[in-house]
Amino acid sequence: MQDPYPVTPFTTPVRGSVTVPGSKSITNRALIIAALADGETLLQNCLFSEDTEIMVNALQDLGFDVQPDPAAKTIRVVGLSGQIPNKQAELFVGNSGTSARFLTAFLCLSKGGDYTLDGVPQMRKRPIADLAETLNQLGANIETTDGFAPLRIRSNGLAGGRASIDASSSSQFVSALVMAAPYASKGIEIVMEDTSVRRSYIDMTLAMLKQFGVPKSALAASEEGYSIKHHTPYQAKPDGYLVEGDASAASYFFALPVAVTGELEIHGVTKESLQGDIAFAGRMEEAGAYVVWNETSATVHYEPGAQPESLEGSFYPYSDTFLTAAAVAPLFNGTTTIEEIGHTRHQECDRIAAMADGLQLLGQEVKETEGSLSITPRPLQPGTVATYHDHRVAMSFGILGCYDALGNGQPWLQVEDPTCCKKTFPDFFQVLEKLRQDSINSAQ
Numbered sequence: 001m002q003d004p005y006p007v008t009p010f011t012t013p014v015r016g017s018v019t020v021p022g023s024k025s026i027t028n029r030a031l032i033i034a035a036l037a038d039g040e041t042l043l044q045n046c047l048f049s050e051d052t053e054i055m056v057n058a059l060q061d062l063g064f065d066v067q068p069d070p071a072a073k074t075i076r077v078v079g080l081s082g083q084i085p086n087k088q089a090e091l092f093v094g095n096s097g098t099s100a101r102f103l104t105a106f107l108c109l110s111k112g113g114d115y116t117l118d119g120v121p122q123m124r125k126r127p128i129a130d131l132a133e134t135l136n137q138l139g140a141n142i143e144t145t146d147g148f149a150p151l152r153i154r155s156n157g158l159a160g161g162r163a164s165i166d167a168s169s170s171s172q173f174v175s176a177l178v179m180a181a182p183y184a185s186k187g188i189e190i191v192m193e194d195t196s197v198r199r200s201y202i203d204m205t206l207a208m209l210k211q212f213g214v215p216k217s218a219l220a221a222s223e224e225g226y227s228i229k230h231h232t233p234y235q236a237k238p239d240g241y242l243v244e245g246d247a248s249a250a251s252y253f254f255a256l257p258v259a260v261t262g263e264l265e266i267h268g269v270t271k272e273s274l275q276g277d278i279a280f281a282g283r284m285e286e287a288g289a290y291v292v293w294n295e296t297s298a299t300v301h302y303e304p305g306a307q308p309e310s311l312e313g314s315f316y317p318y319s320d321t322f323l324t325a326a327a328v329a330p331l332f333n334g335t336t337t338i339e340e341i342g343h344t345r346h347q348e349c350d351r352i353a354a355m356a357d358g359l360q361l362l363g364q365e366v367k368e369t370e371g372s373l374s375i376t377p378r379p380l381q382p383g384t385v386a387t388y389h390d391h392r393v394a395m396s397f398g399i400l401g402c403y404d405a406l407g408n409g410q411p412w413l414q415v416e417d418p419t420c421c422k423k424t425f426p427d428f429f430q431v432l433e434k435l436r437q438d439s440i441n442s443a444q
């Protein structure tokens with residue numbers, strides 16, 4: 001792939017259909033849950049990308065029988081009823097937040113284990129200390145390196161009990177605890193120290209516990225915290241567990257018609273998704289898109305000639321999609337202000353700074369505060385945007401590049417390091433280019 005990658009703009013309204021890959025969040029949760037369950041589970045419509053490969057490799061390094069079949073999009077996992085076979089392993093989690101946080105709690109269940117967990121340099125800057133501290137309150141023995149990875153985890157089963165957590169920097173801390181909880185000797189009661197947390201991800205985790213057989217009566221959730229009873233093991237799913245399409249990945253396709261007008265069918269998404277990021281569709285409706293929901297797809301329509309309305313307010317509950325909104329904000333009719341996204345400064349990169357840099361380079365008036373970003377549209381100027389190894393920065397600017405800013409169909413926006421989207425959507429730019437060609441063909 002060319003690097004930097006020149007995005008070829010659409011010269012016709014988008015017309016066609018796209019199928020989003022399986023959800024990263026659900027694939028990586030299902031892998032952890034299936035490994036803890038009692039026997040064989042067949043995961044279907046899995047995401048095959050860097051983040052899920054990291055989780056698969058980690059489970060294999062721990063001695064689990066995990067067999068991915070990329071062509072069939074399935075992964076077969078043999079769960080060992082809460083046992084972890086290998087007692088020593090050095091796990092590499094790259095820059096996968098879900099793998100790092102979920103595995104940290106999972107490893108604490110091992111009887112007599114001694115593990116290290118480390119990632120790329122950026123992972124060594126991402127928050128994990130609060131999770132380690134809470135697990136230590138629950139009987140674990142985790143040493144961080146000055147509050148960060150690499151971690152050393154010496155485990156002898158997790159006692160469980162009641163503990164508090166500050167999950168304001170990452171909801172994944174709570175999801176990690178919740179998924180390990182059924183195998184902690186006393187179950188786990190989590191008291192939220194700070195009630196600001198992305199609840200939709202924890203709700204997704206709780207919903208998946210139920211899907212894998214944890215009785216509703218064993219789970220309690222409130223503003224103040226969560227509790228999960230002990231001895232509520234997961235039931236394996238040999239006949240299959242279907243992973244939903246990725247709602248965060250779908251955000252790019254909900255935004256595309258807003259950028260280039262037209263009509264696009266997005267397959268693999270449902271309005272009743274377990275993923276909170278599906279709410280991004282509503283934000284595009286606010287901008288003027290028309291969305292029709294079908295059973296397993298959505299059709300997004302945007303009228304040629306209309307100018308998208310600017311957006312305002314919090315993107316806190318679905319912050320992975322703020323980058324998508326920021327990237328199309330130069331096409332809106334006024335200033336877009338995206339609030340409550342401060343935690344995203346500690347994700348794959350400093351996401352507010354990355355989007356601000358790229359948008360400024362393309363001629364936009366941008367203001368950032370610690371927790372917000374506002375974009376006032378100005379005439380777009382050609383440029384090459386840096387992506388800071390962040391898949392969402394690359395994919396978001398990919399959508400803006402589809403807009404024909406020069407009015408001649410020539411690329412004006414180049415994306416540096418486009419293959420960084422392999423973290424969650426390896427063939428994103430190929431899918432986008434195919435949509436452009438399908439749109440030309442259907443216009444003829």
Ligand SMILES: O=C(O)C1=C[C@@H](OP(=O)(O)O)[C@@H](O)[C@H](O)C1
Binds near residue numbers: 169175201320
């Ligand atoms: O639990 C999950 O699957 C995720 C939770 C969110 O993380 P934070 O709560 O750390 O923001 C999100 O950004 C990430 O992409 C996936």
Ligand SMILES: C=C(OP(=O)(O)O)C(=O)O
Binds near residue numbers: 347392
């Ligand atoms: C923040 C993200 O990922 P993670 O935390 O799983 O690395 C993301 O995919 O946008």
